[in-house]
Every structure is written in structure tokens, then in C-alpha cells.
Amino acid sequence: xxxxxxxxxxxxxxxxxxxxxxxxxxxxxxxxxxxxxxxxxxxxxxxxxxxxxxxxxxxxxxxxxxxxxxxxxxxxxxxxxxxxxxxxxxxxxxxxxxxxxxxxxxxxxxxxxxxxxxxxxxxxxxxxxxxxxxxxxxxxxxxxxxxxxxxxxxxxxxxxxxxxxxxxxxxxxxxxxxxxxxxxxxxxxxxxxxxxxxxxxxxxxxxxxxxxxxxxxxxxxxxxxxxxxxxxxxxxxxxxxxxxxxxxxxxxxxxxxxxxxxxxxxxxxxxxxxxxxxxxxxxxxxxxxxxxxxxxxxxxxxxxxxxxxxxxxxxxxxxxxxxxxxxxxxxxxxxxxxxxxxxxxxxxxxxxxxxxxxxxxxxxxxxxxxxxxxxxxxxxxxxxxxxxxxxxxxxxxxxxxxxxxxxxxxxxxxxxxxxxxxxxxxxxxxxxxxxxxxxxxxxxxxxxxxxxxxxxxxxxxxxxxxxxxxxxxxxxxxxxxxxxxxxxxxxxxxxxxxxxxxxxxxxxxxxxxxxxxxxxxxxxxxxxxxxxxxxxxxxxxxxxxxxxx
Numbered sequence: 001x002x003x004x005x006x007x008x009x010x011x012x013x014x015x016x017x018x019x020x021x022x023x024x025x026x027x028x029x030x031x032x033x034x035x036x037x038x039x040x041x042x043x044x045x046x047x048x049x050x051x052x053x054x055x056x057x058x059x060x061x062x063x064x065x066x067x068x069x070x071x072x073x074x075x076x077x078x079x080x081x082x083x084x085x086x087x088x089x090x091x092x093x094x095x096x097x098x099x100x101x102x103x104x105x106x107x108x109x110x111x112x113x114x115x116x117x118x119x120x121x122x123x124x125x126x127x128x129x130x131x132x133x134x135x136x137x138x139x140x141x142x143x144x145x146x147x148x149x150x151x152x153x154x155x156x157x158x159x160x161x162x163x164x165x166x167x168x169x170x171x172x173x174x175x176x177x178x179x180x181x182x183x184x185x186x187x188x189x190x191x192x193x194x195x196x197x198x199x200x201x202x203x204x205x206x207x208x209x210x211x212x213x214x215x216x217x218x219x220x221x222x223x224x225x226x227x228x229x230x231x232x233x234x235x236x237x238x239x240x241x242x243x244x245x246x247x248x249x250x251x252x253x254x255x256x257x258x259x260x261x262x263x264x265x266x267x268x269x270x271x272x273x274x275x276x277x278x279x280x281x282x283x284x285x286x287x288x289x290x291x292x293x294x295x296x297x298x299x300x301x302x303x304x305x306x307x308x309x310x311x312x313x314x315x316x317x318x319x320x321x322x323x324x325x326x327x328x329x330x331x332x333x334x335x336x337x338x339x340x341x342x343x344x345x346x347x348x349x350x351x352x353x354x355x356x357x358x359x360x361x362x363x364x365x366x367x368x369x370x371x372x373x374x375x376x377x378x379x380x381x382x383x384x385x386x387x388x389x390x391x392x393x394x395x396x397x398x399x400x401x402x403x404x405x406x407x408x409x410x411x412x413x414x415x416x417x418x419x420x421x422x423x424x425x426x427x428x429x430x431x432x433x434x435x436x437x438x439x440x441x442x443x444x445x446x447x448x449x450x451x452x453x454x455x456x457x458x459x460x461x462x463x464x465x466x467x468x469x470x471x472x473x474x475x476x477x478x479x480x481x482x483x484x485x486x487x488x489x490x491x492x493x494x495x496x497x498x499x500x501x502x503x504x505x506x507x508x509x510x511x512x513x514x515x516x517x518x519x520x521x522x523x524x525x526x527x528x529x530x531x532x533x534x535x536x537x538x539x540x541x542x543x544x545x546x547x548x549x
Contacts, residue, residue, distance in 0.1 A: 011091045011093050012039075012091065013095050013096065013125075014096045014122060015096065015127055016100070017097050018105075018127060018128050018130070021130060021139075022101075023135075027054065036054060036055070036056065038055055038097040041055050046101045047099055048061075048099075055097075062089070102129055102133075102135075103128050103132075105126065106131055133154050133176045133178055137205070139209045139261045140205040140215045141255045141258035142203050142205075142215075143258065145174065151171065151172075155175055157180075160190075166194045169191045175245070177191075177245075178241070178242075179242050180242055184204055185223055185227070188246075191246060192220050192221065199221060200220045201246070203216065203244065205245075207240065208243055211292070266291050266292035266455075268291065268292075268293070268535055269292040269519065269536070270292075271287050271295065271456045271457070274298070274464040275296060275460065276296060276298040280294070283512060290515075298438045299464050299468045300437065303433065305432065305434055306434070315344065318354065322428075323404060324354070325354065325355045325357060325405070326357070327358075327359075327404055327420075329359045329363070329387075330359065348370055348372050359383065360378065381505060382507055384413070384415040388415075388420070394425045403428060404420055404425050406430060408432060409433055410435065437471060441471065441472055446473060449473055452479060455537045456515055457479055457482065458511055459492055461484065461488055462490075465492050478536050478539045480518065482515045484506055485506045
């Protein structure tokens, strides 16, 4: 504790947390732990969505509108709005997380808030984050040093003095300049005026580490023309934040080879996934790994069966030893059985002595969360057919009971039932839940679907085609249509859609992989033709004009 702090009780605790430059994946493990324990979360607007996802469901996020001039003294900095919120929460004994863009050690306002905590005897800690000036060049494929070494100088154009510009301009260091699109040309002029050659290579990156990232190669003398040719216009809000890297070691030829992020096959694509977040978790993660931005829109809703007696009898039979196996073909089936268990006061122990099968990874994960480890998950294709490939035939010597409990949807296909019967099993095919068409998505989403705002849509069944068109309208003709199999493709064509991508196997992950291959081929063709690499949605009428605004 600061020995000069006033002698009054210590209250809460403050964590000054660096949230990184924008990519949620750059949060540290320590940052995630601190966020999970926070009572109060106060974040810079640029990183609020990044950190909020890791906070508790009911974490307090006070509106940043308080001001307090009474804190102004000769020894303590004037508190800003956010600092007042931090101190108010800490004085009341709360665990406060103060999240800033980049790294708190490079944030002058965060340093002032730390001084206030020290003055009042409030304990605090600092969780470093990836600094924007370091993380953005890494995502742009611009190493700041090479094997020969060399100095690196960081310049904040908003606060740089004439001396700072002179020192950066007079040396041969790599200069990393934090500025804005509206001021980057002026920053280049300052460096030239200070002695840098106009032909010094320069890269300009906007929205770094996010799927909106865009990088331009230029020189100090040509940056104005490059941005003009790219149709980057002045903005009324003062311009988007930019990281510019200046120096021989950031040469454009090296960036072309090292641009790993923006060259992802679906970089920046908005991909519509007609499933719930729970159903599409691993699929959405896979799409993100290709650089896409997945948007989950459920097309079906789940309701209890109209006559629950069949399900009730089956659950009672499970407890009394009627079944050798229970097979789960969806997360919704797990949920339906779990809810029925809770209704009867049962838990996962009721599965003792019963073999459990799951159709795929997500269903298995849902079972494990319930406390049940599946005995059988397909080793190959994650589908009913894949499950049958690994399912053992009934053997009266080793299987005391010949019956399988199959809780599933009312519209499920007969593939699994027929296959189990062929293997010698008796099947209690029970309707555990009904699927009905979901409510329409918000008007903004419907407009994006019909107006070409999505770059691609993944259809995982014929019902997703029918339901999406029914609740939201037909996707625009610039949208890439990807289908999981021939039957789904036929339904899409019957609804007037052009099918661009067909999965080689009936697997959602193979479907996403096929879309990525399509995107990579499209990108390669554009580069070979010397055309700019654009997203499908940028081809729709008026999109170029809107993109400039």
C-alpha cells in the first residue's frame, strides 16, 4: 500500500485490464478469470463487446455519465467520468474491472485512475493486454523488426510534439504511428518534413485484428493517392483509428508474403447460419477460423409433444431397466429427456447400466454437461448413418435386453430406426419434442437477407431452406448458397435459389470446409485477374457507395 495514502479503511478491489486491440481471442487467461469474478464492469466502448462476453450474467455495467469535480486537488488528477464510476464502486466494496483498449500501461487515463486508487488506499492490480501498436501490425503481416534488428519508435500522432516528430524523422527506425484515416496523410507529411525520404515504405491498417481490417501499402509520398484510389473518404466523426508502420523493414513485398489474416478464405464474409447458437457453436467457431463472421438465425422452434404420455412411459421404462441403449440424435433430444428427468426428480444417475449413444460432438457435449459420458459417438461422419456404421448388432449372448430408446423430433427421418432394426434391435421410437417454424428474425436481419447483406448462407437441411424463406424471405442473388447435400440443394433450387456450393459429405463441418474452398478459389481468381478482392455482398447495387460512407 502507498505509505502516503490517507489512513482510512481499504474497500473494494480494482483490476485494470488490457482488452487488446479488438480480436476477442487476444484476451489473456488472467483477463478472462478477472472478468468472471467482477461485480462491476467499466469498459472503453471499443472493447465492451469483447469483455462483456466473459463477465457474469448479472454483472453491473453502470452508464458512464457521472462527473465529479470535487475530487480535484493539487495531488490527485481530475477524475474523468469513468474514473468516478470506478471509485464509487470500489468504495462500496465491489470487485471492479476497468477494461481499456490495448494495454493499460500505455493508457494515460488508466495511469491517472491507478494513482487515485493508490491515494485512497484501494488495492488494485494490472492485467496487461496486447498493445494495439504491436497487435495490429502482427495481424497486418508487418513485422516491426527483422533478423538485423533495428530500433522501433512508437508515435501517437494525437499528442506527438515537434521534438517527437523530429526524432522519428531523423532516424532510420521503424516508426509505428497511431493516428486516424483523416490524419494519416498529415502524419506522413510530418515525417517527410523531419527528414524521412518520400519513398519510404508505409502500411496503413484500419480496424486492425477484426474482420473489418483493411491494409494499404504505400510510401510516405504516395499515401494520399493510395487512399484516394481506394475511395477512402473523410468521415464526420474524425476518422477511424489507424496504425501506420513506416520503414524499410515494413516493405510491401514482405507484407504480401506475410499477410496471414486478411488472406483467410472467407475473410470478412458475413455468413448466415440458420440454426440456434447452441446448435451451431462448433460450426460458427470453424467459420471464424476461416475469417468469417457467423450470424445464427434459428429457423425452427422446439415445443413439447402434443401427447406426453409416450415420453413419460419411456422415461419410466429407462429407470426400470427396459432398455439396453438410449440414442440421442440432437441437443434438443438431450434437453427434452433432461427436462423430463427434472420433472420426476431424477438426475444422471438414472443412466446407470444403460449404454448411451450420441450422434455427434455437440450432442455428446450436451450429455457431458448433463453428467453423462456417451459410450458411442460416430468415429466418422456425424450423422445417423455414421452412428449406424459403429453401432454393434444385437447379440443375445452379450446383450440381456434387445431394446433401444430413441427420443427424437416429430419430423425425424427413419434412417436410424430402420438401421437399428436391421441390426436386430427393437426400437421404441418416441417423439420427445416437436419442431415448428420459428418466429421471424428482426427486421434488420430480414432486410439483410433479402437485400444482399449476407455473403453466404449455409443450408443444413431442406427444412432450413423452407423455413428461412418462410420467415425472412429469399436470399439475394449475390449471396452464395451452400447446401449440405443433393436433397437440400434440390429444395433450394425449387425456391428459386442458385446453389453455388455442395458439401461432398452430409456433414456441417464438411459444408463449412467446402464454402472456405469456394472462397479461396474466388480470391485466387481475383488476384490472378488483377482485380480487387471483394466479398460477394459488395457486388450488390449501391453497396460500393454505402461502403464508402
